[in-house]
Amino acid sequence: MRIVHYNAGGPEFTGREFQYDAHHAHMIDELRKRGHDVLHVNPAALLGRYGTRAEYGDVTVQAVKEFADAGGCDLFFSTAVDHSFDPETAREISRLGIPTVNLGMDDLSHPFRVKEVTSAFDLVWTTDVRAMPRLKKYGARNLVHMPYGANPNIFYPVSEPDFERAIVFIGACYGARSRAIAMLAQADVPIRVYGTSPMDIYGDDAKSLPALRGLFSYRDGWHRAFQSMAFHEGRTIVRAALLRTVENTLKDLPEKHPKKGNVEYRQGPSFEDWSRVMGGRALSLGSLELASTFVLSKPITFIRFREFEAAMCGAAHLVNYNEELASYFAPDKEMIFFESFEEMIDKARFWLHPDRDGARQKMREAVRASALGAHTWSHRFQACCDHLGIHQTV
Missing domain, CATH: 3.40.50.2000 (Glycogen Phosphorylase B;)
Structure with missing residues (x-):
């Protein structure tokens, strides 16, 4: 599969390590090692600075179009929140024929952070079932509850001699x-x-x-x-x-x-x-x-x-x-x-x-x-694909 992974959190353009390295150590690394082509999009990194929602939307859509033109795009996955993601960005990507998924990271404690973007995605993934009624009120058209996962290539059993x-x-x-x-x-x-x-x-x-x-x-x-x-x-x-x-x-x-x-x-x-x-x-x-x-x-x-x-x-x-x-x-x-x-x-x-x-x-x-x-990211992404009717193996 060819997947776009969107996260506007990490200041990658500063030369420091990824602020949200979990995205790379977890989802991106596992998907790539399973043979999937994953494009990571951080609009701040593409701009070389922090910007507005509109600016982030422009560079994100452009990056998705270029990726799709080079070989197609099967899924747009994000952890978007209102202050940095314009809902119209998701709608424009959907109009390109690319299914969109948004994972809410703080749906239980800060559901209001996704009040605007929720209705724009083809599938909304929440990690807490208690958040589902509120996300439905926000206009979630297709909603799934699943917990987080973990990458077995990064996290694995080790027996240390100095126990x-x-x-x-x-x-x-x-x-x-x-x-x-x-x-x-x-x-x-x-x-x-x-x-x-x-x-x-x-x-x-x-x-x-x-x-x-x-x-x-x-x-x-x-x-x-x-x-x-x-x-x-x-x-x-x-x-x-x-x-x-x-x-x-x-x-x-x-x-x-x-x-x-x-x-x-x-x-x-x-x-x-x-x-x-x-x-x-x-x-x-x-x-x-x-x-x-x-x-x-x-x-x-x-x-x-x-x-x-x-x-x-x-x-x-x-x-x-x-x-x-x-x-x-x-x-x-x-x-x-x-x-x-x-x-x-x-x-x-x-x-x-x-x-x-x-x-x-x-x-x-x-x-x-x-x-x-049962709890790798591949399991989670496979469930997302199944909900969206994408007939591919993750």
Whole structure:
């Protein structure tokens, strides 16, 4: 197949690495290695600068036309949002006879970011079933719910000779993540963090006022807050941010002591090193809480990239219970779930014990097999093609 992959996020024209390297490490690399011809279109890179929606549309349509003229185009795939993508761009590509698909990356927390573009695509792919009613209101003509996937060529099992009986977390340590990491470390559960530390995010005292950070850390912070009041998940996020701000002001929380306990912070790995980092530790840690909702009695959870990356690496993954995720990976056989921070600590201790080495290895093998059998990007793109009536094998 000949596929155009559109993403306006990464400043590739600056000479830095792709800001959203996940697009290349995940979808593009896997599709290309399966023999598909994939053109990556970043309109900012084509312009050599950031531009307007109209400018992005012009260069995108031109790039698609040139690609199609050179050998045809079977699919236009994007992760478009309103502020950088003109809906007319998708309609013009559709008029060229090219099916269009848009994947919403934040449909649950920020559905208003795709309010304009949703109706312009032939197929809208959301990763959260709870977002479907709102996307239908936005005019989605053809809608499919599927989770993320993972590229088995980048994420694969590795047995490290310097095995460490510890938990590994990869990513930026903020919010629920910083609390989980601090609680594990302070309970003397060894945890190794690869990524941005809470000290880098919050400062040395790790004190934060989430409500104010949400309003002022983003250019459109006030707009986000206003738009969030129009739907249930948004109102819950705002309420949780206010509650967490009060907690951070009045309480001595674990995350205020990020260096205390058995914790080490290390530089984040490249995607190519993830398998080695995952394979070198007994467990990996996931965090599914949405924004500050971890302070509520019933947090909102949603499935991230990480769960499929960990599964594809064959990691013994410790993560919040989520009904949908548990339907993909069998509890305690393919993935380890917890429903509170206290249960997280108990299960970490249980699964780190040497007596569980054999069971963990079986779990690693089982979760890799499950991920490989049903959760690659090829599986996801094949489903998109099937929905669109494209009779080709991905």
